[in-house]
Amino acid sequence: MSLSYAMLGLLTYGPMNGYNLKKIFDKSISHVWAASLSQIYRELSTLEKKGYVTSIIQKQEDGPDKRIYSITDLGRDAFQDWLKNFPEQLSFYQRDEFMLRIFFGSRLEKKEIIKEFEHFISQKLDHLKKLNEIEKTFNIYSSEFTVESAEKEELFWHFTIKQGKMTIEVLIKWAEECIKQLEEYNSSKINLKK
Amino acid sequence: MSLSYAMLGLLTYGPMNGYNLKKIFDKSISHVWAASLSQIYRELSTLEKKGYVTSIIQKQEDGPDKRIYSITDLGRDAFQDWLKNFPEQLSFYQRDEFMLRIFFGSRLEKKEIIKEFEHFISQKLDHLKKLNEIEKTFNIYSSEFTVESAEKEELFWHFTIKQGKMTIEVLIKWAEECIKQLEEYNSSKINLKK
DNA sequence: AAGTTATATATAACAAGTTATATAGTATGT
């Protein structure tokens, strides 16, 4: 599945240990595919069993030893194979806790729900900042981690950031519209009652 | 977690069996929270153990017996409690297989990647259609399943559909911009080489 | 008549993701 290929993809940039891989994840692709440390460690052993990566132990005097993983030719092939075979059917289904609550929003007070929409907007503004931070580190990584050309590598990274930004911006607009509609709905209700 | 509350939420509309619950899921909240049949069955037993639902067996002459679940007062309270307690931190992290491949898009031919962006657009157009179909059935359900007022119930359902539509529309715009940028990038590269 | 699809009912096995726990050094704050 996708996690293993995300990991193999990052390992094409160079050998890494689990902890390091997690840091790179968070600074590069967490907005596209998130991973927890424990998942990464488990997946690294699975990948090793499959022969997609090999590991060596690096002794350290300060702190515990490191296990450094490198991608194998078999691993590179598997990654490239996955990469070129995009799925036919892209998933339509979602799992969004906030949206689920909104679905049942009629069971809440108008004031409460407006407060939640406002909180949603402030959270999305935070997410925009996070994306900007990730974007800033791209030029650092692209010079370190270049496969073909840093420019081409960065182009695609920016596509994913752009997707995130555009989506967040539209969600903010959506929430603002919902608030407006709720306020209108309430006032018309009050008028009817009079 | 969310699945159980999605199920409890639907059960506030009336008693249902697992199979039926799945159908309602697909026609109402799959765009917000998806569930598979096996998950639903497992979760129903968990909910029963917790006392949030009770079940009776309905004998049937044609086909196997049905187990009809009803929400209990305890279940209603748990649902309402969940509903009013929106999480402070909304998740920033994502898991999107398509976007992950785009992240590594520099390893593919320009032609291939443009083809995938085009396929993405056509899939998103399909998803728009699915959302429209879900939206159409809302008025049917809102008259059957009304808690307070059908109008208020539908208002929130429409918010979730609107969110889906706005997001999909912006994703299409994003993909179109990516294609344009890729074409420009390639031609400028060719020019540089000349 | 035989095969496929849909309705109806689930359970079992497996894979993936989250949370808790364990260990230990280094740095920073009060």
Place this chain on the structure above:
DNA sequence: ACATACTATATAACTTGTTATATATAACTT
């Protein structure tokens, strides 16, 4: 000096989600 946080290393337990399997009837398809 003591606590908290961060770096660094993971493993274990638990929860959630997906895929495969099982059974049986009815309706539609070729």
